Amino acid sequence: MKVLIVEDVTLVADRISDLAKKYLDNCIIKVSHTLEDARYCITEEIYDLLFLDLNLNGENGFELLKSAAAESFQTIIITANREKASIAFDFGVLDFISKPIVEERFKLSIERFLNGHSSHREQLKYLTIKSKGVIRLIKIQEIEFIKASGNYSEIHTIENQSFLHDKNLEKLTKILPDSFIRIHRSYIVNKVKINKVFKHGGGKYSIELMSKEKVSLSRTMYKEFFSDSS
Template identity: 60%
Template sequence: MNTLIVEDITLIAERIADLTTAYVSGAKITISHTLEDAKLHIQEKAFDLLLLDLNLNGKDGFELLQTAAASSFQTIIITANRDQAANAFDYGVFDFISKPILETRFKVAIDRLQNNTASYREQLKQLAVKTKGAIQLIPLEKIFYIKASGNYSEIYTKDKQCFLHDKNLEKLLAILPEKYERVHRSFVLDTNKIQKIIKHGSGKYSLQLQNDFSIPLSREIYKKMNNHF
């Protein structure tokens, strides 16, 4: 498991690395002591796990958390500030560990991580997109649907805005709550937003959403969903 440890105090970073080696299966560890270095690593390498301190030499680790909010890796916060950790759950973090780090608590978090593949996704409340060089957070409740756009995705909101996301549909589905499903090769949406299924004949179907808006529905997904509508 490729693991990025972001911690500005060397001794603490080394302790986290030792615990990671002991409890994370097949751990391959990278350590960053600064926010800037961590950002570079995330851009250059695919990680499975981020172990993040939110206070990095006086800089706010939330900036990195926002950048990573729509990445497919999982995040565990390690911090002395419990209030910060509570706010971090809006970004879909898996767990947080208080400082000073207890080995037993670290093991509990890693065991949960390695034996649980879905529950952390249910905590995600926002998606991060880059807009004009800045990070903007979009609440999931405002997202109408998501459409494939080559290697990217277009996020359409209820107020008729469109944001280009740098992750494709497969990567977004890896972090979105389970209620988000791919209803067509080009479309993902929260299935709770579906009002009804429309049959067009000749094996063609669509989904009616709010405001009489509709998107295509694949035949394979229709067979799964037909009993629920």
Template identity: 40%
Template sequence: MRIVIVEDEARIARRIERMARAFFGKDLEHLVACESITQGLHALETAAPDLLLLDLNLNGNDGFGLLESVSAGAFHTIIISAHAEKAITAFAHGVLDFVPKPFAEERLTQAFARVAATVKKQDSGLKFLAVKKHGNIVLIDIKDLRYIKSAGIYSELHLKNGHKELHDKSLEKLEQLLPASFERIHKSYIVPIEQAAKILVQEGGKYQLQLQNGELVPIGRSRYKELKGRLL
């Protein structure tokens, strides 16, 4: 678990940090506390967190501005704020929970438990990817994927029917969520291993993977040996 706290009151930030460390224990890999939107944005861009704990009033600046700047971020968010009237707006931003200030430890622990349950559910075996399309959520069965290609902070889902869908999570985050049957063969590609037909060795030490439909995708040099071992 990687956590970013954005809270401008040092006393509250220390309390949140203490509770987070106590709750997540040995599962906590990284935690950083920030006191401004600028610091928070930098932390989110560099730490690739699983959880953001965010105040909405940061030295007079609106915390929603931070969420809007990283709307495609692949992390869960818990708002901790005295502005309870902004809860509806917060949930519209896709946050997992809203904890009003002043908060009891039991309430924040409850929010942490929701995060843990959500992450555990994701780890138990992902079957669908949710894609936002025309204001609606469309579920894509992972069995329908031919491969996934990086598109900056997004990912392109290339389907067996020839269609493409844009997913709002990065390739790095999808790699964490997808089952072991999906292989990261290149910095920009993830492929379901059952779609792999054979490896082609090109001049100059370059490698390509031929898919079952004949399409070719690149293989990174550092991924070649591992992929070759899986296909033999």
């Protein structure tokens, strides 16, 4: 398991590191003291868990959090500012720990992480799109469906806009709320945007969304989710 700690105060970073080693077996820890170094680490390595301070020598940790929202790892905020921490939940963070760090509170966060606590995904309100060095936030509620595009994904909104995401469908499934289901090897749809389900015969099925867009539905997913409603 790989853990990234983004914290500018060495003593605090050491405290997080010691506790992480205590409660996460055989974890490999990397510490970044700046946002620039943290961005590089996320680009170069695949992490399971991120500990993030939202104030790094005056730099805004939210800039990294926006990028991290598009990743498949989970994030725990470490901060003395509870107001900022509450806003961070909009980006799907797992938990936040107040400074100074209390070991029992830290242990609780690790237990949530290890137990696959999924409420962070349900709290996610934005999906981050990175294009040409610019970060764009797409509201989760505006996403209608997502289509596979090689190693990337096309995000389609209810306003008929489309955006290319640098993560594939498998990775996006891990971070999106449960209202999003993968109905085909090439499609993820937002269940609340489904208008009709069609059975064409010959084992072929499709879904019509609120925008009237039609996407393919696999036989397996039809039987699992929609056969009773047809």
